[in-house]
Amino acid sequence: MLKDEKAIVVFSGGQDSTTCLFWALKTFKEVEAVTFNYNQRHKQEIDCAIEIAKELNVRHHILDMNLLNQLAPNALTRDDIEIKEGEDGELPSTFVPGRNLIFLSFAAVLASQVGAKHIITGVCETDFSGYPDCRDSFVKSLNVSINLSMDKEFVIHTPLMWLDKAETWGLANDLNALDFVREKTLTCYNGMIGDGCGECPSCKLRENGLDNYLSTREGAAK
Ligand code: ZN
Numbered sequence: 211m212l213k214d215e216k217a218i219v220v221f222s223g224g225q226d227s228t229t230c231l232f233w234a235l236k237t238f239k240e241v242e243a244v245t246f247n248y249n250q251r252h253k254q255e256i257d258c259a260i261e262i263a264k265e266l267n268v269r270h271h272i273l274d275m276n277l278l279n280q281l282a283p284n285a286l287t288r289d290d291i292e293i294k295e296g297e298d299g300e301l302p303s304t305f306v307p308g309r310n311l312i313f314l315s316f317a318a319v320l321a322s323q324v325g326a327k328h329i330i331t332g333v334c335e336t337d338f339s340g341y342p343d344c345r346d347s348f349v350k351s352l353n354v355s356i357n358l359s360m361d362k363e364f365v366i367h368t369p370l371m372w373l374d375k376a377e378t379w380g381l382a383n384d385l386n387a388l389d390f391v392r393e394k395t396l397t398c399y400n401g402m403i404g405d406g407c408g409e410c411p412s413c414k415l416r417e418n419g420l421d422n423y424l425s426t427r428e429g430a431a432k
Contacts, residue, residue, distance in 0.1 A: 216240040217328035217367075218321045220313055221270075223259030224397040225416055226332030226370055229378055231266065232385040233369045234330050242324060243268050244317050248275040248306075252401030262394055273316060278306065310343035311352065318356045318364055327364060334370040334378070346371050375419025376426065383423075392420070 217234045221227045221243035234241045245259040256272065263270035310333060317329050333344040342348060346368065353366040370378055382391045398406030398413050406413040 212237050212328070214239050215328060216242075216324070216326040217330055218317055218324065218326040219243045219268075219330045220317050220332070221245050221259055221263070222332075223255055223262055223395060224332075225382075225391055225395045226334065226378060226397075228262055228391050228395045229382045229385070229387065230330050230332040230369055231262070231268065232382065232387040232391075234328075234367075235266065235268070236385060238328060240326075241268055242271065242326065244271045244273060244320055246273050246275040246278075246313055246316070248278040248309075252396070254401045254403065255396055258394070258396040258403060265394075271320060273320070275312070275316070278309065278312060281308075308343070310341075310348070314349070314352055314366065315356060318360065318362075321364060322360055322362060327362075328367060329364055330367045330369065332370050333368055334373060336372055336374045374422075375415055376422035379420050379423035380427075383427075 215238055217238040217240070219227065219231045219234050219241060221231055222245060231241070231243060243259070243263050245256060245263075247256055250256070260270065260272075310331070314329065314331060317331075321327070321329055331349070333341075333349060335345050349366055349368055349371075353364065356362075356366075357364055369381070373381065379388065379391075382388045393404050396403045396406075397416050399410035400407040400413075406416065408414075408417060
């Protein structure tokens with residue numbers, strides 16, 4: 211049934227959203243992607259997203275979200291704010307308040323314009339830094355609010371919600387996209403494509419997940 215329908219993927223050019231893009235391409239008849247430009251610290255993020263969308267032949271929308279940077283200066287948008295993991299239950303300095311609320315709401319407006327019923331986001335509750343707007347309860351609640359606001363029946367999909375990073379690599383592999391995701395996506399906070407700098411929290415999470423996934427796969431092959 212989903213094969214007849216159209217979807218829009220919230221797409222940053224990173225590991226998670228690129229895996230979601232592959233998932234959507236397999237699941238839906240027609241797929242478009244939307245990337246939000248909020249003056250990310252690394253302009254490469256936008257370029258990387260453009261390249262991937264082009265290569266996968268996906269119609270790509272880039273929306274200007276500079277407003278978010280103006281409202282919520284943060285370590286992902288400002289060079290002078292250090293990237294820190296949260297201590298004592300605090301959120302990390304990379305948290306942008308309201309980001310997924312705003313992104314998913316704008317994605318839904320775009321979805322209504324292009325006639326897409328499905329919205330896909332790579333948020334994940336399992337392995338993340340405790341961002342409140344990555345929680346399943348938040349996404350479900352927003353789905354209800356968005357539908358009430360536009361009198362529509364959008365469905366927000368979160369294929370990664372309960373996966374850890376190793377399982378996300380496993381999903382990419384199941385979609386025949388492991389090498390693509392590994393080589394062409396950008397998750398590094400220092401702006402390095404592929405395996406990245408290896409030092410920042412995002413690279414460490416990605417690398418640990420990949421190591422875990424590859425070691426379980428080798429174990430299974432024996
Ligand atoms: Zn890095």
